[in-house]
Amino acid sequence: MKLIFAIINNDDSHSVQSALTKSGFQATKLASSGGFLMAGNTTFMICSEDDKVDEVLDVIRTHSHKRQQFVPNASSSFSGGAYTSFPVEVTVGGATVFVTNIERFEKV
Ligand code: 2BA
Numbered sequence: 001m002k003l004i005f006a007i008i009n010n011d012d013s014h015s016v017q018s019a020l021t022k023s024g025f026q027a028t029k030l031a032s033s034g035g036f037l038m039a040g041n042t043t044f045m046i047c048s049e050d051d052k053v054d055e056v057l058d059v060i061r062t063h064s065h066k067r068q069q070f071v072p073n074a075s076s077s078f079s080g081g082a083y084t085s086f087p088v089e090v091t092v093g094g095a096t097v098f099v100t101n102i103e104r105f106e107k108v
Contacts, residue, residue: 001105002053004046006060007032007096009067013042016063016095020046023059037071037092053099064094 008016013029020027025046032043048056070087 001102002048002050003100003102004044004048004053004056005098005100006044006046006064007034008042008044008060008064009093010040010042011067012064012093012095013044016042016044016060019059019063020044020056023055025052025056025059037069037090047102047105057097060095060097066091066093068092 006016017027017029025048028045030043030045031040033040044060046056068089069092070089073085073088
């Protein structure tokens with residue numbers, strides 16, 4: 001069995017959650033935030049049979065979208081008598097996924 005951690009943009013989390021449920025996968029949602037943008041995102045924990053992992057990833061892939069986001073640049077420059085910092089564009093998403101082995105799974 002595998003444990004899949006999928007970090008998803010908050011704007012996609014509802015649609016990912018619905019699609020997982022419709023496809024018969026159980027998931028737990030955790031409120032999380034990224035270390036770079038310091039913005040909220042959603043981490044799904046999904047336990048699945050080995051041969052179902054690709055199906056789970058397909059569902060996540062279909063419902064997670066790439067987005068362009070601007071973040072303030074840490075470096076600033078002196079121009080026109082004032083310090084200015086230029087925002088930098090980063091691509092966020094679709095999903096960041098980690099697949100790990102489960103040694104033991106029990107519901108007690
Ligand atoms: P954040 O850390 O807030 O990162 C948001 C987006 O900023 C990233 O999108 C990436 O495009 C950019 N970014 C992050 N760190 C950067 C850096 N040092 N230099 C330049 N650009 C950087 P994604 O790659 O789609 O990641 C979305 C979220 O997934 C991340 O939010 C973080 O919460 C998680 N994540 C991504 N890679 C991870 C990893 N290796 N380990 C743990 N969490 C990760």
